[in-house]
Every structure is written in C-alpha cells, then in structure tokens.
Amino acid sequence: MRFGVLGPLTVRDGDGNPVAVPEVKVRALLAALLVHEGRPVSADRLIDGLWGDDLPGNPANALQAKVSQLRKALGRDRVVRQAPGYRLRLDETGDEVDADRFLSLVDRAGSATGPRERAELLTEALELWRGPAYADFADEAFVRTAAQRLTEQRLAVREERAEALLESGDLTLLTGELADLVARHPLRERLRAVQLRALYRSGRQSEALASYAELRGRLADELGLDPSPELAALHEAILRQDPALAPSPAAPAGAAPPTPERPRSN
Structure with missing residues (x-):
C-alpha cells in the first residue's frame, strides 16, 4: 500500500489503484496516524485532533467508529490498537509513505559520487511532491508541525539541487x-x-x-x-x-x- 502526504492525502493499493477513504473525519484520522510514522497515538490526542472543542456526546465511541471506518478502507490489520491509543502499521521497508521515499532519495544524494548524479537524485525526490504537505489538513494543529518540517526540507533540497546543477555546469x-x-x-x-x-x-x-x-x-x-x-x-x-x-x-x-x-x- 502507498500513502501520499506530499500534497493532498492519497492512498493506493499494491497495484497502484486508488483506495477510497470516505468522510473527512476518517481521512483526518489517517493523517493524524501518518504524522506519527507508525508510532502509537493516544486516544485523547486523536480525539482532540479530530474534534477539538466541538466534542461529540461520547468521544471514545465516536473515535472507535472512525477507526472502524478506516479499518474497512485499509484492512483491519492496518490500524492497530496499542496503548494508549492506536497506530498505523507500516511496512518495515520504509517506502510506503512518499515522505519517507523523499528523505531516502535525499540521503542517497548525499552519497552520490558527483554533482550530476546528486542533482538527478534530488530531482527524483522533488518530483514526489504534488502540492503542499498534508494539503487537505495543513491548517489543522495535528499536522502543522510535520507539514512545516517537510516544507522546510523541500526548500532545502531545492537549494541543494540548484547547487548541484551549478556545480555540474548546468x-x-x-x-x-x-x-x-x-x-x-x-x-x-x-x-x-x-x-x-x-x-x-x-x-x-x-x-x-x-x-x-x-x-x-x-x-x-x-x-x-x-x-x-x-x-x-x-x-x-x-x-x-x-x-x-x-x-x-x-x-x-x-x-x-x-x-x-x-x-x-x-
């Protein structure tokens, strides 16, 4: 499965087909779990991120309902109950999320043998971006820090790519x-x-x-x-x-x- 956060939130299956994640709160739940990169997120933090001060009558039950909807979209084994809340199970290869692939390409560019190869790898990394990070939820507090960090990394990579192109004579x-x-x-x-x-x-x-x-x-x-x-x-x-x-x-x-x-x- 592939998750895209370098732009609007997207999900694709192993064959590259879009996976529908219905309802804004369910997509927000997925975004909140992706921000934590497979680590557990407390139920309280998820509830606060999804509803803020406008809490439903029974927040714990409301969260469980959204978790059930997300499991239906992704597969039950993808959203794991782990104290103090939930986590998104990601493949250990580290290439399911486009942000991880972006950083991996940047790391490879750091070990490149010359400026042209470095520029090519950095170009490949930048081509993963489809718009602002977490574009659907960029104004939400639960993704703001992660989105800002990725945005700063993107700009730094664009600077590094420009330096590599200049060094290569392009x-x-x-x-x-x-x-x-x-x-x-x-x-x-x-x-x-x-x-x-x-x-x-x-x-x-x-x-x-x-x-x-x-x-x-x-x-x-x-x-x-x-x-x-x-x-x-x-x-x-x-x-x-x-x-x-x-x-x-x-x-x-x-x-x-x-x-x-x-x-x-x-």
Whole structure:
C-alpha cells in the first residue's frame, strides 16, 4: 500500500489503484496516524485532533467508529490498537509513505559520487511532491508541525539541487526555477548565493550585483541585519571577478560562460 502526504492525502493499493477513504473525519484520522510514522497515538490526542472543542456526546465511541471506518478502507490489520491509543502499521521497508521515499532519495544524494548524479537524485525526490504537505489538513494543529518540517526540507533540497546543477555546469536553472524561488523566498541567503554564482557564470555580473543589493536592502529594512560574511565575501569576489568563481574543471565541455561584463563606472 502507498500513502501520499506530499500534497493532498492519497492512498493506493499494491497495484497502484486508488483506495477510497470516505468522510473527512476518517481521512483526518489517517493523517493524524501518518504524522506519527507508525508510532502509537493516544486516544485523547486523536480525539482532540479530530474534534477539538466541538466534542461529540461520547468521544471514545465516536473515535472507535472512525477507526472502524478506516479499518474497512485499509484492512483491519492496518490500524492497530496499542496503548494508549492506536497506530498505523507500516511496512518495515520504509517506502510506503512518499515522505519517507523523499528523505531516502535525499540521503542517497548525499552519497552520490558527483554533482550530476546528486542533482538527478534530488530531482527524483522533488518530483514526489504534488502540492503542499498534508494539503487537505495543513491548517489543522495535528499536522502543522510535520507539514512545516517537510516544507522546510523541500526548500532545502531545492537549494541543494540548484547547487548541484551549478556545480555540474548546468546553468539552465536560471531560466525560471531559480528566479522564481528567489522571488518567493527573498531572504534565503543560501538560495541567493546560488543565484549570484549562476548569474556571474552566465556573464550577467550586473544582475548578480543588483540581486545582492536587493537582498542587502531587504535584510536592513525587514530584519535590521547585514548579509552574512559568506555572502558579503561572495559579493566582493564578484566585484573583483575572482578566478575562483569560474566553473570547476569537472563541468562539461561547452559549459564555460561568456566573459563576465565589467561593472559600469559612474
């Protein structure tokens, strides 16, 4: 069975066919169990997550009814009664939940032999995402922390993938994805550093300098901070056209950028 939480909640059987989980409270129960990754969840916590302050007349019986409906959809052996509540039985292979497969691919990328292989594995990991994590229930308290953690991990992986593509000499990331990411996360210094390097290597030095200036202004206005020493050092290296910013010898043939334009003197 396959469970999807990197987007709207989905369930598929071993053949890839959708498994219907009817009724919002039953789907919420499944989401609450998935958040805990096969660990037991107390009945009190499940009741609070499903009903909050709007409790039914007999909360324990109401929860048992939802558990019965979920067992009917998934199979009785999938939802296990275990003190102090219930747990979702997951396969020990660790690949039934797309979030687990995502993290496994990211781990494999960390052991990759080169930037191109690392970028391919990270791309495969990111392709598992179908939308915001736990999209159906992202505003619910019982999934909020897990959804935020996965969202942060997704962004970090997108930064790592951009770095791997840059290291491999693939500057096509500039055509859309990187600019879009910076626009949506303008204060992420790691992301901005990749953009500055990619712009510079593409011969677009003035755009790299403008991007740095924009970040410096945002940091000062919104947080009262200066760019990190690392980013400031990168800015200085771009200004002096440091040879160390050139593509590494491992970059594929033909990946060398045009000669960077010199900044115009005022």
